[in-house]
């Protein structure tokens with residue numbers, strides 16, 4: 001018996017020694033052959049998910065990472081890696097190299113192992129992969145249910161972990177490094193007419209939940225909102241609250257800095273799905289009155305006497321209907337203006353701007369919300385004077401909040 005153990009130990013030693021001197025390709029070849037041979041005698045089957053497949057990120061690897069990371073804090077495992085980076089909202093857990101864990105799906109145990117190694121050759125880089133092992137009889141369950149389930153769960157986790165980012169356009173492109181927005185404005189802290197707030201929240205939630213509906217009726221999953229009202233009434237604050245509520249990125253576009261319709265199209269095509277495109281002060285950034293002349297000419301803007309912007313009204317309309325309609329999904333367009341009457345009615349019709357939201361000077365109800373938020377008071381003996389004064393003295397929420405408006 002002793003000699004048998006000694007023989008097996010020597011084989012293991014020889015194998016390890018030979019392995020460490022073999023080139024990586026040969027090593028992989030031998031181990032895959034060996035596994036093929038041993039699999040004849042086992043009832044277990046293993047799937048391998050490498051991080052990159054033909055230099056493209058393997059979505060299954062990413063999904064497994066997120067999915068397993070979510071259950072790691074709740075199971076007993078000797079070592080886990082924990083991270084928190086600026087670009088994600090929550091703690092991120094992941095498996096340590098050469099460790100394993102069991103996940104149970106529809107009462108079937110699924111064994112996951114995580115590995116990493118360095119590639120051989122000139123450009124050494126880390127290769128990471130997961131191995132999923134299960135009983136052969138569950139192969140159908142794994143491919144038809146378990147893996148699609150992991151992909152779906154990973155999408156939800158990604159969505160939950162996302163932080164809202166602000167993208168701005170410069171030199172006809174979105175800047176490569178968006179800024180992470182930690183704007184504290186939410187629908188709870190925004191002082192706004194209660195009914196209007198409720199109506200808008202319902203509209204946003206309905207929009208978010210109607211992807212299938214839009215698909216069924218053949219409409220593109222997009223929605224446009226026009227926010228109008230005097231300076232300092234909360235248009236930018238409302239956009240931040242919408243982005244925080246939906247967890248959508250904001251793409252801020254200043255139309256007057258866009259050099260042509262083509263650039264406008266390209267900017268839109270490079271926006272991510274589930275994002276808000278904001279065109280602030282739409283009436284200032286583009287003059288739209290020459291539509292009445294019937295001649296569609298590029299509208300030229302002199303920018304600091306150096307360059308011209310040439311966005312046309314038809315380019316803009318095309319952008320709203322056509323292009324916005326064919327590039328991706330879950331897009332929200334928000335245009336703001338201090339002067340709604342200066343905007344061409346063609347831009348305002350339903351389908352382009354589905355909801356027009358009027359943000360007004362401070363009402364007594366908004367004032368009370370601000371007083372509660374800033375001073376933590378819900379009543380005061382001056383309140384009834386303020387209630388009488390507010391309709392006469394036009395004051396913006398920004399002024400009440402101590403931040404003077406532009407007027």
Ligand SMILES: Nc1ncnc2c1ncn2[C@@H]1O[C@H](COP(=O)(O)OP(=O)(O)OP(=O)(O)O)[C@@H](O)[C@H]1O
Pocket residue numbers: 189190191192230231232233234235236237238338397398399401403406
């Ligand atoms: N409705 C509101 N509720 C709470 N705070 C508000 C509200 N409106 C304005 N404020 C406060 O005033 C500041 C300026 O408001 P905001 O920039 O949102 O106004 P605006 O309508 O976008 O102004 P402008 O037309 O000049 O761009 C905000 O940072 C916020 O602190």
